[in-house]
Amino acid sequence: MRNSKVVTLEEAIRRSGLKDGMTISFHHHFRGGDKVVNLVVDKLAQMGFKDLKLAASSLSDVHKPLIEHIKNGVITGISTSGLRGELADAISHGLLKEPVVFRSHGGRGSAIANGELRIDVAFLGASASDELGNACGVPRSENAKSICGSLGYALPDARYAKHVVVITDDLVAYPNLPAGIRGADVESVVVVDSVGDSSKISAGAIRDSKNPRDILLAKQAAKVVINSGYFQDGFSIQTGTGGASLAVVKYIREEMLSRGIKASFALGGITAHMVKLHEEGLIGRLIDVQSFDKVAAESIAKDPSHVEVSAVEYASGQHLGSATHALDIVILSALEVDTQFNVNVLVGSDGIIRGAIGGHQDTAADSALSIIVCPLLRGRIPCVVPKVTTLITPGKSVDVVVTEYGIAVNPARPEIAQKLKAAGLPLVDIRDLAAKATSIIGTPDPLPFGDKVVGVVMNRDGSVLDKIFNIQ
């Protein structure tokens, strides 16, 4: 029957067989501009649902209305890569009874694929869908209202959820192909005014820094890359969020041009910087699980060598075919690094959740060379510490830490230390960096943590890595 999948949101929910206690899922490709989570959860609340478990690929400031839904008992459990803003603050203070389960992007993909995270109904926003549910994150008609680029984090949900509802702001004629979300996996299609504000994709963690310290850090990190031994024709690279780690690309580009070196692919969150290098012929392929800005989203719409991958293909630790296994170099940021090279990117030094695991654990573990770029201090907050507040990426996956006070190499990688030393880079012992921080700011008093667990940090293999306690 024609149009049988296209229904109202309320009808789609009714059809899905959703019941109290079940798990619903969402992706975060619109980042700070997402409208789907709030729209759907408001509707579920209105329809009288309670005790739902929300499995999002990530959550941000814009999801503050969830606070009321948690208070009213509509949402009683959350799993996500990260939390920010007022929702994060409220949860850090103990708003939710059950601890939030934090997983990396690859870890979430694995957990969905192996059945550890079972999704009853996935609500997946898309910039275009046909009436059969073939859906994508790029415009496919003149009436398109949004663009988010890759739908990589939504693809495991589309494939493995028991019931899939595509929510779009542009219903186009069949066939909307190629499309990451395949109609065969989709039960209902809902048309709404807007799935997200595309101008806010690059809000939040992603910023292009003009800060002179960030620029210094980026230049040093670029020197590490160039002298690491991995900077050879055909190398592959990924950069995380954070001003300095994004800016590194600019300086690497100059060296690629002068030495005539080209990269085979760039992975991960793809940025405008990466698109520029690709269009200049310096990077062969862009492997995109998430488009970090509008330029990247527009590139994936038109460029066949800029391809979408699912979170599983991107970074699953349990699937040997995942792209991170082929990755040479990753440049990442950190809130804290400790003297064992452990990294925290989730919980602030005030004990409040303010970040996301993202692909940090996955890329650091699988890449040949992982570089963390962070300043020694942010104001009075130390970034190199004796022990991280919360363990997110184990030190055994971290190779190099770049700060403005010197570069520390993990003692497990003496060959890298030797190469960097030979290149004249200022190497320091990471314990000396922590001591330097303490000499400037003093020794912090312990944080006033309570005894309630508000978050559980999963490792990418599905084991528990750390617990986050409530802050008082």
Place this chain on the structure above:
Amino acid sequence: MITIGPGEGLQVDLQSSVAAQFGRQIKAVITETLEGLGVTDAHVQAVDKGALDCTIRARVTAAAVRATGKDVWKD
């Protein structure tokens, strides 16, 4: 920002984004700086967003100089 007004003994009201970890140290720096300048009675209001001790010392000194009219840098 540091605001100094009249008071009995040294009283420091601190509002800081890093109060949990550094409040004790920040108050101590403010008190020591004022004592070093010979100020024994003052009510200090400090609003801090994670400044380093050297900055806090400079701010307290400047506020004390303006409050007392006694220029510690010249005298």
